[in-house]
Amino acid sequence: MRNSEASKERILEAAMAEFSAYGIAGARVDRIAKAAGCNKNLIYIYFESKEKLFTTVLEKNLVRVYQELAFASQDLASYAGRLFDFAIANPDLMRLLAWSNLEQAATSSNERVTSRDAKIAELQKAQETGQIAETFTPDFLLTAIMTLATGWTAANPFGLLHDPQATKHPAALRKDLEKAVRLLTAHTSEDS
Amino acid sequence: MRNSEASKERILEAAMAEFSAYGIAGARVDRIAKAAGCNKNLIYIYFESKEKLFTTVLEKNLVRVYQELAFASQDLASYAGRLFDFAIANPDLMRLLAWSNLEQAATSSNERVTSRDAKIAELQKAQETGQIAETFTPDFLLTAIMTLATGWTAANPFGLLHDPQATKHPAALRKDLEKAVRLLTAHTSEDS
């Protein structure tokens, strides 16, 4: 047989590039087919519609995040650092996330909500056991850490607000990021 | 005359709503015309093209940010708080910014770059005079503050990562945000 799995894979790769560059509305199925070196109809046979192809690409790549990045409430600085590295290493995925957020407002997959709830619970526990300070609510902490760690990607609403060269030498940024997270989670003299 | 200025205004308002909802590629000129209650051709007479209409809408609304939000390197916590309030009060503009960032990668207006450079310079000076700590580079501080302050808007790449109800009672978030900025800029015991 003329390998169908390989074809699917090529389509998914081409779709990733296309969607990350143009979003759902801006993506062109013809362009994806051409880049994948296959007939457009194959896309519809394998993935049903443009929108479903998008969510397939997103889910597939999002799995990697959950697998590669274990949340660690006892060492949030390291988690933030790893998330930062991942974001810098995968700008396409960050763009995909941003597109999804803007274009698929309604769709908030159960998986993501569950994952969020678990993180919040972990943070709460870490605060109760004194591993991290109670300076901030778990809710604030989570969003703060996530946005800080991904603030240097294309997903930043202010775009290239940051020095475009900054991400070429990410080591310094990462150090500062970890320092910042440590500050936000450290016990202070005012603590009871 | 049948007021042309008012028509332009109505078009700009309708365009704001349309672009913020669907982005450039997803926006429909017909829909904008209908919402503005005018003929589609008027849009092309007044604004030349869909893309130019978008940038016009963006620039017009961005001016408000620069006018209403004076950067204050000597009180960054307050600046962050005001930026947060503004972002919460103007979700459409935040979305517009996000779209612009994704869809117009190349276009980075001089105004924005200049404004950034000015802020960096101010931060540097504030550090030299000891107004804020030198714990972080001005570059890191600026991006950190901007992303933190806008992390609870639709512009967040992780979408409704945060509790959807959180932004309904923003006062608590704002307090935490200001506290966080104070932590990041405060002199610590380790300082020389």
Next chain:
DNA sequence: ACAAACTAACTATCTGGTTAGTTATAACCT
């Protein structure tokens, strides 16, 4: 009468999705 403000109808092109058909491969039969 004149020009600015506005409109209805049109067009060329694009685009997601479909149809109808072809080619390669493996299993089966003799």
Next chain:
DNA sequence: AGGTTATAACTAACCAGATAGTTAGTTTGT
């Protein structure tokens, strides 16, 4: 081994609706 067949993999050509942008003309105030 050679021929037959079923089917999975793939393709070229097509279509209907949508869409940015245009044209040619009408209304309205002065």
